[in-house]
Amino acid sequence: MPKRSRLRAAAVTATAVLLASALAACSDDDTKDVDLTAQKLGWKDCPAPSEAEGGGDAPSPLPGGAKWQCATMKAPLDWADTKGDTIDIALIRAKTSGDQSKRIGSLIFNFGGPGGSGVTTLPAFGTDYDTLRTRYDLVSFDPRGVGRSAGVRCENNQQLDAYFQQDATPDDSAERTEYLDNVKDFNAACEKNSDRVLPHVRTTDAARDMDLMREVLGDDKLYYFGISYGTELGGVYAHLFPKRVGRAVFDAVVDPTQNSEQGSLGQAEGFQLALDNFAEDCVSKTEDCPVGDSAQNVKDRIAKLLKDLDGKPIPGIFPRELTQTAATSGIAQSLYSQDFWEYLTEGLEQAYDGNGQVLMLLADSMNGRNQNGEYSNLAAANISINCADDKPRYTTDYVLERLPEFRAASPLFGDYLAWSMVSCTDWAVPGAADHPDVSANGSAPVLVVGNTGDPATPYEGARKMVTALGKGVGVELTYEGQGHGAYDSKNKCVRSAVDGYLLNGRIPKAGTVCS
Numbered sequence: 001m002p003k004r005s006r007l008r009a010a011a012v013t014a015t016a017v018l019l020a021s022a023l024a025a026c027s028d029d030d031t032k033d034v035d036l037t038a039q040k041l042g043w044k045d046c047p048a049p050s051e052a053e054g055g056g057d058a059p060s061p062l063p064g065g066a067k068w069q070c071a072t073m074k075a076p077l078d079w080a081d082t083k084g085d086t087i088d089i090a091l092i093r094a095k096t097s098g099d100q101s102k103r104i105g106s107l108i109f110n111f112g113g114p115g116g117s118g119v120t121t122l123p124a125f126g127t128d129y130d131t132l133r134t135r136y137d138l139v140s141f142d143p144r145g146v147g148r149s150a151g152v153r154c155e156n157n158q159q160l161d162a163y164f165q166q167d168a169t170p171d172d173s174a175e176r177t178e179y180l181d182n183v184k185d186f187n188a189a190c191e192k193n194s195d196r197v198l199p200h201v202r203t204t205d206a207a208r209d210m211d212l213m214r215e216v217l218g219d220d221k222l223y224y225f226g227i228s229y230g231t232e233l234g235g236v237y238a239h240l241f242p243k244r245v246g247r248a249v250f251d252a253v254v255d256p257t258q259n260s261e262q263g264s265l266g267q268a269e270g271f272q273l274a275l276d277n278f279a280e281d282c283v284s285k286t287e288d289c290p291v292g293d294s295a296q297n298v299k300d301r302i303a304k305l306l307k308d309l310d311g312k313p314i315p316g317i318f319p320r321e322l323t324q325t326a327a328t329s330g331i332a333q334s335l336y337s338q339d340f341w342e343y344l345t346e347g348l349e350q351a352y353d354g355n356g357q358v359l360m361l362l363a364d365s366m367n368g369r370n371q372n373g374e375y376s377n378l379a380a381a382n383i384s385i386n387c388a389d390d391k392p393r394y395t396t397d398y399v400l401e402r403l404p405e406f407r408a409a410s411p412l413f414g415d416y417l418a419w420s421m422v423s424c425t426d427w428a429v430p431g432a433a434d435h436p437d438v439s440a441n442g443s444a445p446v447l448v449v450g451n452t453g454d455p456a457t458p459y460e461g462a463r464k465m466v467t468a469l470g471k472g473v474g475v476e477l478t479y480e481g482q483g484h485g486a487y488d489s490k491n492k493c494v495r496s497a498v499d500g501y502l503l504n505g506r507i508p509k510a511g512t513v514c515s
Helices: 118-129 157-165 173-194 203-216 229-240 260-284 295-311 324-334 338-352 357-367 378-389 396-409 414-424 460-469 492-504
Strands: 069-076 086-094 105-110 136-141 222-227 245-251 446-453 474-482 512-514
Touching: 069 203, 086 118, 086 203, 105 118, 105 203, 105 229, 118 136, 136 203, 157 173, 157 324, 157 357, 173 378, 173 414, 203 222, 203 229, 203 378, 222 229, 229 245, 229 446, 229 460, 245 492, 260 295, 260 324, 260 338, 260 396, 260 414, 260 446, 295 324, 295 338, 324 338, 324 357, 338 357, 378 414, 396 414, 446 460, 446 492, 460 474, 474 492, 492 512
Parallel strands: 105 136, 105 222, 222 245, 245 446, 446 474, 474 512
Antiparallel strands: 069 086, 086 136
16 A cells, blocks of 8 residues: 555555454563563464454465464564563564575565555465575564554444545535544544554664564575565665665655655556556457547546545445445555456446446455455554654645645546545654655665556656665666556566576666566
């Protein structure tokens, strides 16, 4: 789920109920004097994912029979008080399939969000990284505030159903009051249920957790693969610990120079570009496009659908109706991958006939809701981490002033993303900074992969990340494709470049283009 809005990175697909207690992972006082760098991880077969991680079955063995193993690492609740209380950080790994004598170390993944569970996501995509497993143990984790790692808890399932159905693009003062009241209620629930954790879920805290993880895993350097928000986390790590960076890849790159408003505006442009590309693709096929006669007609019909839903929702998944907000979320979700475009076409066809089921399913995936009506803590963690990171707090008057620019960037997504800026207005914890510091003088090279058709982390962010990392650190690779991210597109050129660097240390020439 992109970093700075409710349109979160779809590469992370947690779908389950809220965590029972945000503080359940806090340890007893008898660990306070223990050297956390000396702790031993008790790896064992993984259980089924917790409710906050998305639920479901325990991860299946990899091809060849290798099993996923899970462990818990202790980390300080407050990195300013390393002798104080600790929290549990949930980890997962698959041991290297190759010759142990050629093993490099552990390759740590963060798949984005923020708020996505790495413990559930890595097994879901594990076979995509088979080549990398020849020289690495594949490792991921639930960052603090997520899943089993002191997961933030806010509203319950019934409240979240209402929250995600609300009118998130208010048109008049009455609608604005109702929307702002709903945001205040959500934020108050987070403070009530998770107040002890909220001050300690910043990206800088997660980066320090990763450095502890590196040491506990036995590696002198951090080997890292960050996707979407994971690129920001990796950049912050490189800033804090530049000499400890080994080989790192950033894919689907967050622009580290933007504040939350600029990030939301960039996403408006990115999702509009993806919608334009979807519409052009639909009408360019040899068969008739079922949702429009021309690219402009495709977009006009979608705009009319959303306008109609604002006044009159249609049946979705009983007993819920497909509202304008839910439909917008579903459309956005389908733009994260070109593979999802067929579902968007199907969903639009249904919706034009008065059936909102497919778009509702897509919206549920965006929001972390499973078919049993249970939510993961994806939304709670996403907002908590964003609001702890981002210093700006925006007023209703400011959003109204900025709406014309957002609408110019995207007639479809502009209002939605503009109003998302008030998500942190009443947050209990002050934001840390306008934008992250990722300057990393002295770091080993970082391969930065940008996708020209990425809706959630627009392509321009890759160049900005390269510049911000500093001279001689960031090396840019361009993928001329569609969707969020590049490596999982399975493009041979991208995979060859990424694998070549991570496995053999061969950094591609800066400016390499894959198409």
